[in-house]
Amino acid sequence: MEWSWSFVWEILPTLLEGVKVTIIATLLGSALALVVGLFVALARRSDNPFLSRGTGFLAEFIRGTPLLVQLYFLFYILPDLGLTLSPLVAGTIGLGLHYGTYTAEVYRAGIENVSRGQWEAAKACNLTTPQAWRHIILPQAIPPMIPALANYFIAMFKETPLLSAITVLELMNQARSVANFNYRYLEPMTLVGVFFLVISIISVIGLRALERRFGRLG
Amino acid sequence: MPAPIIEVDRVSKSFGPLRVLEELSFTVAPGEKLALIGPSGSGKTTILRILMTLETINSGHIKVDGEYLFHMPKNGGLAPADERHLHRMRAKIGMVFQLFNLFPHKSVLDNVTLAPILTKGVAKADAERQAMELLDMVGLADKAKAMPAQLSGGQKQRVAIARALALQPKIMLFDEVTSALDPELVEEVLNVMRRLAEETDMTMLLVTHEMGFAHDFADRVLFFDRGSIVEEGPPDEIFTNPKEERTQAFLKKIIAAGQRV
Numbered sequence: 224m225e226w227s228w229s230f231v232w233e234i235l236p237t238l239l240e241g242v243k244v245t246i247i248a249t250l251l252g253s254a255l256a257l258v259v260g261l262f263v264a265l266a267r268r269s270d271n272p273f274l275s276r277g278t279g280f281l282a283e284f285i286r287g288t289p290l291l292v293q294l295y296f297l298f299y300i301l302p303d304l305g306l307t308l309s310p311l312v313a314g315t316i317g318l319g320l321h322y323g324t325y326t327a328e329v330y331r332a333g334i335e336n337v338s339r340g341q342w343e344a345a346k347a348c349n350l351t352t353p354q355a356w357r358h359i360i361l362p363q364a365i366p367p368m369i370p371a372l373a374n375y376f377i378a379m380f381k382e383t384p385l386l387s388a389i390t391v392l393e394l395m396n397q398a399r400s401v402a403n404f405n406y407r408y409l410e411p412m413t414l415v416g417v418f419f420l421v422i423s424i425i426s427v428i429g430l431r432a433l434e435r436r437f438g439r440l441g
Numbered sequence: 442m443p444a445p446i447i448e449v450d451r452v453s454k455s456f457g458p459l460r461v462l463e464e465l466s467f468t469v470a471p472g473e474k475l476a477l478i479g480p481s482g483s484g485k486t487t488i489l490r491i492l493m494t495l496e497t498i499n500s501g502h503i504k505v506d507g508e509y510l511f512h513m514p515k516n517g518g519l520a521p522a523d524e525r526h527l528h529r530m531r532a533k534i535g536m537v538f539q540l541f542n543l544f545p546h547k548s549v550l551d552n553v554t555l556a557p558i559l560t561k562g563v564a565k566a567d568a569e570r571q572a573m574e575l576l577d578m579v580g581l582a583d584k585a586k587a588m589p590a591q592l593s594g595g596q597k598q599r600v601a602i603a604r605a606l607a608l609q610p611k612i613m614l615f616d617e618v619t620s621a622l623d624p625e626l627v628e629e630v631l632n633v634m635r636r637l638a639e640e641t642d643m644t645m646l647l648v649t650h651e652m653g654f655a656h657d658f659a660d661r662v663l664f665f666d667r668g669s670i671v672e673e674g675p676p677d678e679i680f681t682n683p684k685e686e687r688t689q690a691f692l693k694k695i696i697a698a699g700q701r702v
């Protein structure tokens with residue numbers, strides 16, 4: 224089989240459409256994961272044992288089952304219960320929920336990373352609990368979280384091909400359909416690899432910069 | 442004799458199965474300088490932390506400035522204090538910690554101004570002027586713009602003292618404030634505290650292993666062992682002529698370790 228540049232040029236616009244969807248799904252999934260993680264982390268810190276244990280169990284459940292299975296539930300089984308989601312919405316929710324259980328751990332580690340002495344000093348300075356969070360704890364907890372969160376979002380990006388299983392027209396799905404249509408797999412799959420590699424490398428360079436700027440959690 | 446500013450009445454405290462305070466009672470007069478000494482684990486730091494409301498008590502009562510610390514009057518009886526009551530009581534008390542606990546993300550000046558601005562609504566300019574006076578008093582006016590990480594241990598602790606003073610508490614608690622310092626940095630912190638003791642009428646409670654300093658600084662010394670006060674009295678009496686066997690044994694060990702008392 225010979226590499227055909229003309230075929231590459233022919234399929235490039237379609238693949239770029241897929242790249243766009245892949246990036247959109249990653250960004251939306253990341254945004255959702257940030258919010259979901261915050262709620263999970265807060266619920267797990269709650270004094271209410273039902274809330275904290277219930278959330279803990281749910282998070283373990285989501286982390287312990289494959290994302291692909293969750294996507295199937297969201298897209299193929301929820302409609303039977305009367306809730307029909309578009310492929311991209313279902314995919315985004317799947318990514319956001321799944322990675323939200325990981326970002327929750329990042330939040331938890333970031334908050335616990337701030338020493339107890341800081342809480343005590345805030346109290347000795349007579350700050351209220353909300354003031355302590357806002358002025359003392361979060362400004363110290365958040366910077367080291369940023370590289371750890373970015374790391375998960377890069378991992379999420381590389382898992383977006385799973386969304387092709389629920390008909391999201393992301394990069395992998397577009398590549399597979401042009402490949403199936405033309406009986407040529409070499410160029411589409413190579414390009415998929417190249418796109419992921421390039422975006423990953425750029426992201427990792429960005430991640431290293433974040434780590435240099437904010438330090439690492441731990 | 443004026444009414445005491447602190448009354449500790451039969452306070453007990455346990456951490457799990459470990460009893461750290463056993464029916465502890467003592468009072469402190471306004472303006473008094475009190476040194477709490479004794480072996481580690483004797484409960485002296487715990488009572489300081491309790492006064493700062495960093496720990497709760499299991500039984501007994503504490504009054505600060507005429508009001509119950511952990512209780513508040515309700516329907517003719519006493520109810521556990523709510524957060525608002527504790528917040529109001531904390532305004533009377535300041536604390537300096539063994540490990541400084543400066544806010545590492547804030548400059549020296551911001552460390553000192555933060556609490557007055559947030560808790561007393563002091564205008565920023567006024568808070569900064571007052572902070573500069575305090576930093577000048579602890580000899581660190583030239584470090585106002587520095588970050589805590591750029592300071593030596595002794596400098597950090599002097600900033601922590603200025604930070605606690607900025608809220609103008611009636612009572613200051615010093616918890617082993619020189620224990621984490623290199624020996625050559627201890628004196629600069631003790632000097633600041635000496636001046637403070639001379640120049641203000643603040644009530645001060647000091648937990649320390651520096652017996653020589655406790656001797657000079659304190660009006661009265663409480664010797665703690667196993668969660669209660671074994672002996673108390675003026676420093677000259679406690680350090681030169683202790684009556685109780687446990688006090689004698691403790692001081693003997695301290696002297697054997699080479700400290701002046």
